[in-house]
Amino acid sequence: MKKVVMYTLSTCPWCMRAKKFFREKDIPFEYIDYDKADEGTRRSIREDCLSHGEEMSFPFVKIGEDVVVGYNPQKYSSLLNLSEG
Amino acid sequence: MVWFFAIDEIELGEGGKKPLLVEGEKLLLIRQEGGFYAISNKCPHMDCPLSKGTLEGFVIKCPCHDWLFDIRSGEFLNAREIKVPAYGTKVAEGKVYVNMER
Amino acid sequence: MSVDTEKRMEQFRTMFQRVIDPLGYKFSPDTELVDFLLEQEVLLEKEKGNPYCPCQGLTGEREHDMQLVCPCIPFHREHFDAMKRCWCGLYVHKDVDDPDSLVQISKKEFEASRTKV
Ligand code: SF4
Numbered sequence: 692m693k694k695v696v697m698y699t700l701s702t703c704p705w706c707m708r709a710k711k712f713f714r715e716k717d718i719p720f721e722y723i724d725y726d727k728a729d730e731g732t733r734r735s736i737r738e739d740c741l742s743h744g745e746e747m748s749f750p751f752v753k754i755g756e757d758v759v760v761g762y763n764p765q766k767y768s769s770l771l772n773l774s775e776g
Numbered sequence: 777m778v779w780f781f782a783i784d785e786i787e788l789g790e791g792g793k794k795p796l797l798v799e800g801e802k803l804l805l806i807r808q809e810g811g812f813y814a815i816s817n818k819c820p821h822m823d824c825p826l827s828k829g830t831l832e833g834f835v836i837k838c839p840c841h842d843w844l845f846d847i848r849s850g851e852f853l854n855a856r857e858i859k860v861p862a863y864g865t866k867v868a869e870g871k872v873y874v875n876m877e878r
Numbered sequence: 879m880s881v882d883t884e885k886r887m888e889q890f891r892t893m894f895q896r897v898i899d900p901l902g903y904k905f906s907p908d909t910e911l912v913d914f915l916l917e918q919e920v921l922l923e924k925e926k927g928n929p930y931c932p933c934q935g936l937t938g939e940r941e942h943d944m945q946l947v948c949p950c951i952p953f954h955r956e957h958f959d960a961m962k963r964c965w966c967g968l969y970v971h972k973d974v975d976d977p978d979s980l981v982q983i984s985k986k987e988f989e990a991s992r993t994k995v
């Protein structure tokens with residue numbers, strides 16, 4: 692299984708939906724709430740987003756080597772080879 | 777046209793700005809490059825007083841979130857559909873008048 | 879939700895409606911989402927002084943963060959127009975009746991689609 696890591700905000704409804712999606716599919720994931728993180732972590736999250744040519748728009752979801760910015764269950768599923776539904 | 781007295785011309789120097797109440801409207805009168813410009817003193821974003829902002833040429837920056845407006849047309853520089861109301865002005869015999877009809 | 883919060887949410891509704899209307903946007907028909915986001919903005923204003931975007935990250939640099947005060951549409955116009963919604967989905971194009979049919983397109987995807995033409 693590819694590793695799922697996401698950057699989120701505690702205030703962002705699409706981040707909550709993304710977490711719910713993986714939880715409901717029983718897919719383990721790690722997440723960091725950018726707004727609750729310490730200075731150093733925040734800086735490295737920002738650098739990571741920028742290095743992918745993105746802004747800090749959340750959720751920022753890393754699935755293996757791939758990145759999906761935004762709540763996009765279709766893309767999450769296809770990157771994890773899940774059947775839809 | 778409905779012209780209302782605003783101030784005496786000598787009250788406002790070049791590059792100066794002054795908040796005024798004209799006919800119950802909060803206005804901001806600005807003197808720039810010899811002309812007088814009148815706009816509403818309330819930012820169209822969240823009503824902050826533009827009189828507390830900074831003026832550079834014909835552009836005023838709102839003190840709250842830095843939105844930039846052209847004082848001649850009232851247009852917001854990043855989206856010209858958004859405007860702070862702008863009013864006509866004239867000077868007669870040393871007195872500045874504002875046209876409250878837009 | 880406190881009375882204060884509700885009052886401030888109503889003020890945001892009035893002020894932001896005035897800003898988004900000339901840009902061709904309206905509040906999303908998804909009222910639950912709208913209420914949630916406006917409440918977050920009221921809480922963000924209480925905590926940080928401004929109704930910042932609940933879905934985009936602040937850096938602490940004024941120039942950057944001021945462009946993430948709601949509604950931030952003027953600073954992301956083409957990108958949001960391409961999605962027919964703002965990033966959070968608080969606002970959608972006036973002709974959108976079914977906001978769930980819209981997807982978020984990342985900045986990079988948007989720029990790639992633009993250069994293709
Ligand atoms: S993305 Fe939407 S909700 Fe977030 S600040 Fe911009 S306009 Fe407001």
Ligand code: FES
Nearest residue numbers: 819821822838841
């Ligand atoms: S109130 Fe003027 S820029 Fe926000």
